[in-house]
Amino acid sequence: xxxxxxxxxxxxxxxxxxxxxxxxxxxxxxxxxxxxxxxxxxxxxxxxxxxxxxxxxxxxxxxxxxxxxxxxxxxxxxxxxxxxxxxxxxxxxxxxxxxxxxxxxxxxxxxxxxxxxxxxxxxxxxxxxxxxxxxxxxxxxxxxxxxxxxxxxxxxxxxxxxxxxxxxxxxxxxxxxxxxxxxxxxxxxxxxxxxxxxxxxxxxxxxxxxxxxxxxxxxxxxxxxxxxxxxxxxxxxxxxxxxxxxxxxxxxxxxxxxxxxxxxxxxxxxxxxxxxxxxxxxxxxxxxxxxxxxxxxxxxxxxxxxxxxxxxxxxxxxxxxxxxxxxxxxxxxxxxxxxxxxxxxxxxxxxxxxxxxxxxxxxxxxxxxxxxxxxxxxxxxxxxxxxxxxxxxxxxxxxx
Amino acid sequence: xxxxxxxxxxxxxxxxxxxxxxxxxxxxxxxxxxxxxxxxxxxxxxxxxxxxxxxxxxxxxxxxxxxxxxxxxxxxxxxxxxxxxxxxxxxxxxxxxxxxxxxxxxxxxxxxxxxxxxxxxxxxxxxxxxxxxxxxxxxxxxxxxxxxxxxxxxxxxxxxxxxxxxxxxxxxxxxxxxxxxxxxxxxxxxxxxxxxxxxxxxxxxxxxxxxxxxxxxxxxxxxxxxxxxxxxxxxxxxxxxxxxxxxxxxxxxxxxxxxxxxxxxxxxxxxxxxxxxxxxxxxxxxxxxxxxxxxxxxxxxxxxxxxxxxxxxxxxxxxxxxxxxxxxxxxxxxxxxxxxxxxxxxxxxxxxxxxxxxxxxxxxxxxxxxxxxxxxxxxxxxxxxxxxxxxxxxxxxxxx
Numbered sequence: 082x083x084x085x086x087x088x089x090x091x092x093x094x095x096x097x098x099x100x101x102x103x104x105x106x107x108x109x110x111x112x113x114x115x116x117x118x119x120x121x122x123x124x125x126x127x128x129x130x131x132x133x134x135x136x137x138x139x140x141x142x143x144x145x146x147x148x149x150x151x152x153x154x155x156x157x158x159x160x161x162x163x164x165x166x167x168x169x170x171x172x173x174x175x176x177x178x179x180x181x182x183x184x185x186x187x188x189x190x191x192x193x194x195x196x197x198x199x200x201x202x203x204x205x206x207x208x209x210x211x212x213x214x215x216x217x218x219x220x221x222x223x224x225x226x227x228x229x230x231x232x233x234x235x236x237x238x239x240x241x242x243x244x245x246x247x248x249x250x251x252x253x254x255x256x257x258x259x260x261x262x263x264x265x266x267x268x269x270x271x272x273x274x275x276x277x278x279x280x281x282x283x284x285x286x287x288x289x290x291x292x293x294x295x296x297x298x299x300x301x302x303x304x305x306x307x308x309x310x311x312x313x314x315x316x317x318x319x320x321x322x323x324x325x326x327x328x329x330x331x332x333x334x335x336x337x338x339x340x341x342x343x344x345x346x347x348x349x350x351x352x353x354x355x356x357x358x359x360x361x362x363x364x365x366x367x368x369x370x371x372x373x374x375x376x377x378x379x380x381x382x383x384x385x386x387x388x389x390x391x392x393x394x395x396x397x398x399x400x401x402x403x404x405x406x407x408x409x410x411x412x413x414x415x416x417x418x419x420x421x422x423x424x425x426x427x428x429x430x431x432x433x434x435x436x437x438x439x440x441x442x443x444x445x446x447x448x449x450x451x452x453x454x455x456x457x458x459x460x461x462x463x464x465x466x467x468x469x470x471x472x473x474x475x476x477x478x479x480x481x
Numbered sequence: 482x483x484x485x486x487x488x489x490x491x492x493x494x495x496x497x498x499x500x501x502x503x504x505x506x507x508x509x510x511x512x513x514x515x516x517x518x519x520x521x522x523x524x525x526x527x528x529x530x531x532x533x534x535x536x537x538x539x540x541x542x543x544x545x546x547x548x549x550x551x552x553x554x555x556x557x558x559x560x561x562x563x564x565x566x567x568x569x570x571x572x573x574x575x576x577x578x579x580x581x582x583x584x585x586x587x588x589x590x591x592x593x594x595x596x597x598x599x600x601x602x603x604x605x606x607x608x609x610x611x612x613x614x615x616x617x618x619x620x621x622x623x624x625x626x627x628x629x630x631x632x633x634x635x636x637x638x639x640x641x642x643x644x645x646x647x648x649x650x651x652x653x654x655x656x657x658x659x660x661x662x663x664x665x666x667x668x669x670x671x672x673x674x675x676x677x678x679x680x681x682x683x684x685x686x687x688x689x690x691x692x693x694x695x696x697x698x699x700x701x702x703x704x705x706x707x708x709x710x711x712x713x714x715x716x717x718x719x720x721x722x723x724x725x726x727x728x729x730x731x732x733x734x735x736x737x738x739x740x741x742x743x744x745x746x747x748x749x750x751x752x753x754x755x756x757x758x759x760x761x762x763x764x765x766x767x768x769x770x771x772x773x774x775x776x777x778x779x780x781x782x783x784x785x786x787x788x789x790x791x792x793x794x795x796x797x798x799x800x801x802x803x804x805x806x807x808x809x810x811x812x813x814x815x816x817x818x819x820x821x822x823x824x825x826x827x828x829x830x831x832x833x834x835x836x837x838x839x840x841x842x843x844x845x846x847x848x849x850x851x852x853x854x855x856x857x858x859x860x861x862x863x864x865x866x867x868x869x870x871x872x873x874x875x876x877x878x879x880x881x
Binding site: 099134136137141142144146151159162173174178224 | 530534549572578579
């Protein structure tokens with residue numbers, strides 16, 4: 082098989098860890114695989130470089146930041162290749178440029194435009210293990226760029242896509258994707274497989290295993306992604322297209338999002354254009370509105386509720402008050418959003434009803450509901466968040 | 482003027498020092514100069530990276546070492562450019578590749594083949610200060626290379642040559658080139674000017690200001706080189722072609738080389754080919770033979786003496802003994818070489834005589850002598866080294 086492996090900052094956090102990664106890479110090579118290994122900077126290195134820049138200014142020139150920040154991954158890639166060569170496995174280190182990663186020109190948050198795999202393929206053809214510095218590329222004019230948060234994952238997925246690799250393994254310090262946060266529900270189970278869309282919902286809902294950008298790219302490029310731990314040999318979680326998952330669970334996981342605040346407008350005149358004007362104004366100010374609920378009115382007025390990230394609430398308040406007309410405004414910081422995710426719910430009725438009764442059994446009042454094809458989200462009082470997660474986890478038998 | 486400045490590791494050893502360098506660069510810019518600034522890695526960084534590699538092996542793969550080692554200079558170049566931009570002086574950081582430094586493929590000790598100044602000139606034309614990561618380049622195939630010890634000086638000189646810059650200022654932690662080592666002779670004077678050839682002799686004889694490779698390149702490219710301190714505003718020493726130095730001193734400096742050992746063969750049969758076979762064998766084994774003295778024999782045999790670096794003596798002994806015939810071998814580790822350097826001695830007689838009598842006055846026996854157009858070297862007993870330097874310094878009135 083042709084496998085792209087990616088090791089994150091804690092996985093290469095010390096020289097001893099880099100040697101352990103080398104052993105792991107070699108094990109896969111000895112199993113007959115061809116390997117491209119993408120590495121992050123040693124943990125702490127990137128933050129150190131950011132602190133260096135901040136000694137001079139909080140707003141450093143972005144092109145220079147990219148030259149600065151790309152140094153950490155280069156160091157790790159060189160060290161891992163040196164370790165592999167020493168252990169008798171011919172290996173070549175490549176910067177993002179040498180790996181052919183061509184991006185747009187948005188310094189510090191560039192997007193990959195395409196990958197010229199010439200050098201990687203040549204090295205693979207010569208039997209070499211290719212070690213690529215993650216998180217970085219170059220513009221077509223040759224300026225160094227970096228890819229922003231989660232950038233090394235993106236490098237790995239993009240390379241796997243360009244090479245049509247059989248697998249892209251993302252090694253981190255967690256075992257994979259769980260049915261819910263094990264700190265909330267100790268009976269949470271690791272999932273063997275999950276679809277791209279489920280993973281996208283779970284990630285945006287607070288499962289921090291992978292950035293959405295990487296999952297979206299994997300979906301687009303049809304890359305089979307495995308997330309697993311570099312600290313043990315446990316099988317991870319395969320993230321793949323829905324068709325590859327034979328037995329669909331109705332519900333795959335429960336997510337808890339504590340970073341939500343609610344804004345309610347009471348007595349909104351029930352006529353076209355009101356909601357549009359409010360949400361356009363919020364969008365113009367880059368406020369990320371999440372759930373929106375409007376009930377049919379009874380007396381020509383209605384209540385409009387929506388949620389925003391907690392750290393954007395103050396700004397949203399200001400905008401709402403500027404915009405003011407006759408509606409009564411209410412704010413509530415003391416809520417959480419609990420979500421049930423599963424592609425199986427498309428073909429099963431009664432999934433939502435089961436959630437509602439599970440919460441009712443615990444006397445938890447549901448204040449807002451929104452549903453999509455593969456997700457049911459509910460806003461409840463913050464103090465019930467963990468209890469709701471446990472109740473739902475049990476109701477859908479995710480611990481079995 | 483178009484000036485290339487180069488700041489070494491101690492000059493950029495801390496973030497505070499980098500800010501001081503920024504101030505110094507700006508001062509020169511404000512004086513109306515166009516500036517290309519070449520920087521080394523922050524002091525200690527390169528050694529740290531070497532230690533990282535040595536954790537895995539004493540013989541790391543060289544191409545990977547170059548990716549590893551080039552990281553330090555990139556960091557410094559980005560930080561200095563960030564500092565300059567923040568202070569309101571538009572600046573752009575460039576890696577060796579972006580600066581167009583094309584080298585051969587000898588990893589970790591590459592030689593610069595040529596410099597494509599397109600990007601540097603474009604940035605200068607736009608009024609920018611160009612900050613270049615020293616010590617590094619790329620092969621024409623695009624592999625990262627480094628230039629070996631003193632590599633950042635080489636980068637600066639090569640760029641100055643390619644741009645036909647008016648001046649190349651090398652900033653270090655010493656004030657310039659001295660008539661002799663001030664730790665031996667406190668009356669040593671800083672030289673205002675010195676010719677390339679004199680500098681070459683002084684450097685190879687132990688004046689550690691500049692590597693010979695850089696001086697040779699400056700001579701070849703006709704670059705006016707100034708070596709000066711980044712820690713004060715003192716004028717440095719200009720290293721330039723002989724014609725630019727109006728008043729030639731007869732003697733410019735006295736150098737002491739403690740890293741010498743002597744091998745003497747007594748009773749060498751005085752016929753052609755004997756010396757040739759010995760020195761060919763030594764050369765084949767990469768032993769650096771320095772002085773060679775053979776006297777005319779009296780009875781058909783002669784004595785042959787030569788010096789080698791102390792750390793190569795044991796190896797040289799081994800070779801000499803393998804080669805053995807009838808000669809008697811003697812070894813002496815307890816010697817030093819003291820040298821007098823000056824282009825003026827070409828046109829002045831009696832320079833050597835003055836040296837011999839100065840040492841005779843101190844009862845110092847001269848054991849070997851060798852001379853070139855601009856240098857007189859003498860081997861003496863080690864214990865007299867410092868005394869000889871002081872005596873010669875005084876004899877040639879270098880303290881005046």
